[in-house]
Amino acid sequence: MLDFGVIVSNFKFLIVQGLFGWGGFAGGTLRLAIPAIALGFVLGIFIGVARLARSRWINLPATLYVEFIRGVPLVMVIFWIWFIIPQLLRLPIPEYGVALTAFVIFEAAYFGEIVRAGIQSVPRGQVEAATAVGLTAAQTMRFVVLPQAIRNMVPALVTQMIVLFKDTSLASIIGYVDLTKAAQIVNNREIKPFELYLFIAVVYFAFTYAMSRFAQRFERRLTAA
Amino acid sequence: MNYQFKWSVLWSGQSGVWLLQGLVTTVEISVLAWVLAAALGILSGALRTVSWKPARALATAYVEFFRNVPLLVWMFFWYFGVPPLLPRAVQDWIFNHSAEFWAGMFALGVYHGARMSEIIRAGILSIPRTQFEAAMAMGLTTFQAYRLVIVPIALRLIVPPATNDSLNLLKNSSVALTISVAELTFQTRQIETYTAKAIEALTAGTVIYLVLCVGIAAIMARVERRFAIPGLIARGG
Numbered sequence: 001m002l003d004f005g006v007i008v009s010n011f012k013f014l015i016v017q018g019l020f021g022w023g024g025f026a027g028g029t030l031r032l033a034i035p036a037i038a039l040g041f042v043l044g045i046f047i048g049v050a051r052l053a054r055s056r057w058i059n060l061p062a063t064l065y066v067e068f069i070r071g072v073p074l075v076m077v078i079f080w081i082w083f084i085i086p087q088l089l090r091l092p093i094p095e096y097g098v099a100l101t102a103f104v105i106f107e108a109a110y111f112g113e114i115v116r117a118g119i120q121s122v123p124r125g126q127v128e129a130a131t132a133v134g135l136t137a138a139q140t141m142r143f144v145v146l147p148q149a150i151r152n153m154v155p156a157l158v159t160q161m162i163v164l165f166k167d168t169s170l171a172s173i174i175g176y177v178d179l180t181k182a183a184q185i186v187n188n189r190e191i192k193p194f195e196l197y198l199f200i201a202v203v204y205f206a207f208t209y210a211m212s213r214f215a216q217r218f219e220r221r222l223t224a225a
Numbered sequence: 226m227n228y229q230f231k232w233s234v235l236w237s238g239q240s241g242v243w244l245l246q247g248l249v250t251t252v253e254i255s256v257l258a259w260v261l262a263a264a265l266g267i268l269s270g271a272l273r274t275v276s277w278k279p280a281r282a283l284a285t286a287y288v289e290f291f292r293n294v295p296l297l298v299w300m301f302f303w304y305f306g307v308p309p310l311l312p313r314a315v316q317d318w319i320f321n322h323s324a325e326f327w328a329g330m331f332a333l334g335v336y337h338g339a340r341m342s343e344i345i346r347a348g349i350l351s352i353p354r355t356q357f358e359a360a361m362a363m364g365l366t367t368f369q370a371y372r373l374v375i376v377p378i379a380l381r382l383i384v385p386p387a388t389n390d391s392l393n394l395l396k397n398s399s400v401a402l403t404i405s406v407a408e409l410t411f412q413t414r415q416i417e418t419y420t421a422k423a424i425e426a427l428t429a430g431t432v433i434y435l436v437l438c439v440g441i442a443a444i445m446a447r448v449e450r451r452f453a454i455p456g457l458i459a460r461g462g
Contacts, residue, residue, distance in 0.1 A: 076430060083424065170297055180298060
């Protein structure tokens with residue numbers, strides 16, 4: 001028999017602990033997703049710019065990095081970080097650190113491709129004009145190319161942010177208490193899998209759908225302009 | 226770093242067999258899920274472009290709900306959530322017939338069907354409307370126009386993005402290890418558990434995934450050239 005009362009009685013644990021990460025466990029979907037998006041994007045900018053660098057010593061490693069990461073499942077990357085980092089640092093790392101590192105490394109490759117495409121969409125004449133007024137290469141990138149490129153990238157960026165937001169559910173595999181893990185914990189006690197997993201599906205949906213609607217509005221505004 | 230490498234764990238004992246079994250399961254679940262995803266994607270992608278509103282609304286609801294929820298949640302939902310609602314006899318039957326494989330395959334296919342649907346819809350919308358009008362003028366019904374004109378053209382246009390998402394499907398099949406489908410990542414973890422040689426095991430799994438992905442991408446690049454519509458789209462490279 002379906003019993004959605006289980007959601008009400010565990011609402012605090014699922015949302016406050018699982019989604020926001022306030023409570024007994026160092027967890028939370030949003031506490032993982034927001035820094036992962038920010039850091040992944042910053043690293044992605046460097047990788048995207050490096051892929052377009054003229055020097056082979058810079059663009060080849062960046063290209064290899066992107067191609068490597070894009071050929072491997074995220075689950076695999078999470079396991080790599082989980083085993084490698086404690087070996088390298090000789091000390092145990094909390095799940096939060098493992099998950100955040102894995103997501104930043106993984107998503108930076110995808111963000112890097114978006115940044116590269118965005119930069120390539122800026123007309124060549126812009127760079128020539130910036131050079132003509134006496135800007136250095138770094139200044140051209142910072143003041144002329146990137147501001148225009150980021151504008152072109154917004155729809156793809158939001159899509160990738162949605163992907164990353166959903167991907168954070170995989171952190172539950174290594175025991176990080178996010179929304180998915182919280183539902184698993186409650187389910188182990190209550191045995192109401194249908195109600196619980198449907199509920200968190202709706203919570204995830206509410207977030208990602210709002211993000212995608214925002215992206216669509218932004219896209220329309222850009223094409224109208 | 227104080228790690229003793231012992232690569233021989235990969236070919237001594239059970240490891241080689243496990244990796245091979247994992248690879249076979251990964252390919253099996255991915256191929257079956259891909260067929261399901263392609264069927265659902267073509268159907269719902271086409272429905273999203275027809276003029277009849279209820280069909281459009283239904284297809285849109287499917288796409289938006291399924292692609293906006295994490296695949297892992299869908300795996301749990303189809304594997305743990307749905308079977309208990311079925312009659313006792315049906316439950317016993319499916320749990321005797323590798324329920325985790327079918328639930329994982331279904332979750333993967335339905336999730337990627339929603340993503341495939343978006344790609345196919347974009348392909349159909351990029352076809353000039355006059356193609357559809359010409360088909361109607363020839364006396365085809367809407368269904369015939371889609372089956373004989375619109376969908377075949379759209380499928381030839383979408384080879385690159387569809388390849389990309391098919392590779393995502395292959396990589397996402399690794400999520401099925403959470404419901405204990407013995408696919409490649411699961412077997413990699415098993416080798417690690419038995420031999421305590423994490424780096425070797427993970428390297429083996431990673432290399433297999435890379436070879437699969439790079440190989441499929443190379444094959445599909447040739448397919449793309451072969452199916453490109455001459456004169457309609459100019460693709461560089």
